[in-house]
Amino acid sequence: MTTIYHNPRCSKSRQTLALLEENGIQADIRLYQKDILSKVELELLIAQLKIQPIExxxxxxxxxxxxxLNKDSSDEERIQAMLNNPSLIERPIVVHNNQAKLGRPPENVLELFG
Incomplete structure (x- = not known):
């Protein structure tokens, strides 16, 4: 199963979704600004991306x-800010087989399928 955390107003997000479709990859689309992430989901995404919350x-x-918020903010403060303000979450994020990649640039996500 593949999921894209998508914002249709974002050009990189639209490009990433198109790239998946061009490569025959069907993805569940999660409009994360409407279908708000839980804390557990956000922490799992961060772990799957293998990055720090600030990233x-x-x-x-x-x-x-x-x-x-600033460079001295705690991870907990950052996570809470993203939960309360989904526009702060970088996009798009593609998850496949319990691994995730940011679609910046969009081609990054193809590494999940190689």
């Missing part, structure tokens, strides 16, 4: 600054 954050978003 999953869109630090240039207005909400990041408005929430007072």
């Amino acid at each position: 999953l954050m869109r630090t240039k978003e207005t909400a990041y600054k408005e929430l007072g």
